[in-house]
Amino acid sequence: MTDFFKYQALGNDYVVIDPRCTDVPVSPESVRLVCDRHFGIGADGVLYGPLEEPRPGVPVPLALFNSDGSVCERSGNGLRMFALHLAEREPGTWAGGEPFTLRTAARDSPVQILDRAAGVVQVGLGKPVFDAAALPLLDEDGTPAEGPTLSVPLTVGERKLTVTALHNGNPHTVVPVAEPTAELARSLGPEIAGHARFPLRTNVQFLRVVSRSVLEIEVYERGAGYALASGSSACAAASAARELGLCDDRVEVRMPGGSVTVTIAPDRSVTLTGESQQVASGVFAPALRARLARAAEAAR
Numbered sequence: 001m002t003d004f005f006k007y008q009a010l011g012n013d014y015v016v017i018d019p020r021c022t023d024v025p026v027s028p029e030s031v032r033l034v035c036d037r038h039f040g041i042g043a044d045g046v047l048y049g050p051l052e053e054p055r056p057g058v059p060v061p062l063a064l065f066n067s068d069g070s071v072c073e074r075s076g077n078g079l080r081m082f083a084l085h086l087a088e089r090e091p092g093t094w095a096g097g098e099p100f101t102l103r104t105a106a107r108d109s110p111v112q113i114l115d116r117a118a119g120v121v122q123v124g125l126g127k128p129v130f131d132a133a134a135l136p137l138l139d140e141d142g143t144p145a146e147g148p149t150l151s152v153p154l155t156v157g158e159r160k161l162t163v164t165a166l167h168n169g170n171p172h173t174v175v176p177v178a179e180p181t182a183e184l185a186r187s188l189g190p191e192i193a194g195h196a197r198f199p200l201r202t203n204v205q206f207l208r209v210v211s212r213s214v215l216e217i218e219v220y221e222r223g224a225g226y227a228l229a230s231g232s233s234a235c236a237a238a239s240a241a242r243e244l245g246l247c248d249d250r251v252e253v254r255m256p257g258g259s260v261t262v263t264i265a266p267d268r269s270v271t272l273t274g275e276s277q278q279v280a281s282g283v284f285a286p287a288l289r290a291r292l293a294r295a296a297e298a299a300r
């Protein structure tokens with residue numbers, strides 16, 4: 001029995017809980033406990049799956065949770081890590097390098113393991129939508145906003161920002177700045193992520209366009225906080241910069257944890273390529289197991 005498999009992608013870390021390997025229950029409270037960096041394993045989120053026996057040619061379903069226990073519809077880094085997990089468990093089926101499909105609450109996402117030893121995986125995240133109803137976004141008076149979200153005036157405390165908001169399986173708000181810093185992400189990120197105009201909250205990226213082929217971002221994630229990297233955030237920043245005419249169709253996105261490559265097709269569909277690795281695997285100690293069981297019982 002193996003209760004957990006821990007992975008990281010440029011420092012964005014997830015715990016995989018595989019129901020084929022453990023009977024550990026998963027609930028918002030148990031996710032919070034597992035992700036706690038002092039009382040649990042520590043992670044930015046949990047990937048729970050496969051939710052059914054994986055079969056070649058059939059989308060493999062999984063559920064994703066942020067470290068605060070909230071459900072997230074999709075995770076670019078998480079999908080890449082889960083693809084590696086499937087390959088580690090059944091290399092004969094999933095490690096051959098052929099593309100296959102993962103299914104989350106957002107949509108189906110094609111993945112392809114390009115270099116298993118180096119952990120290089122590519123994932124297709126589809127086409128972003130730059131529309132208020134998709135985010136969703138409210139107007140200042142709290143009524144549903146309508147129309148394009150390429151340039152949205154957003155008042156945050158004393159600051160008057162102009163941001164680009166988009167939805168690509170999950171919501172994102174890109175904030176162009178002269179210098180993205182961890183301090184800025186940690187201070188302003190929460191105010192934007194939980195802004196009243198985003199009823200489902202939003203992931204936040206602070207973006208500097210270094211050149212037409214290089215972007216630099218700092219990330220504050222919905223439900224997880226400051227992150228060293230984020231796949232869907234890197235794609236959101238690239239899609240926003242591309243839509244604003246600020247970058248080419250293939251960019252390196254630099255984050256504190258490392259860089260990924262994002263390519264944007266003429267139809268706006270986005271592909272993310274980057275490394276990730278397994279960090280550890282193991283069993284929960286009896287005391288933690290008992291707490292997880294109590295948390296799940298309380299959630300029923």
Ligand SMILES: N[C@@H](CCC[C@H](N)C(=O)O)C(=O)O
Pocket residue numbers: 012044045066071072073074075076077078170171203221222223224227229230231232233
């Ligand atoms: N780190 C992930 C994003 C995880 C989900 C996000 N926090 C949300 O709630 O949408 C990634 O690599 O995309």
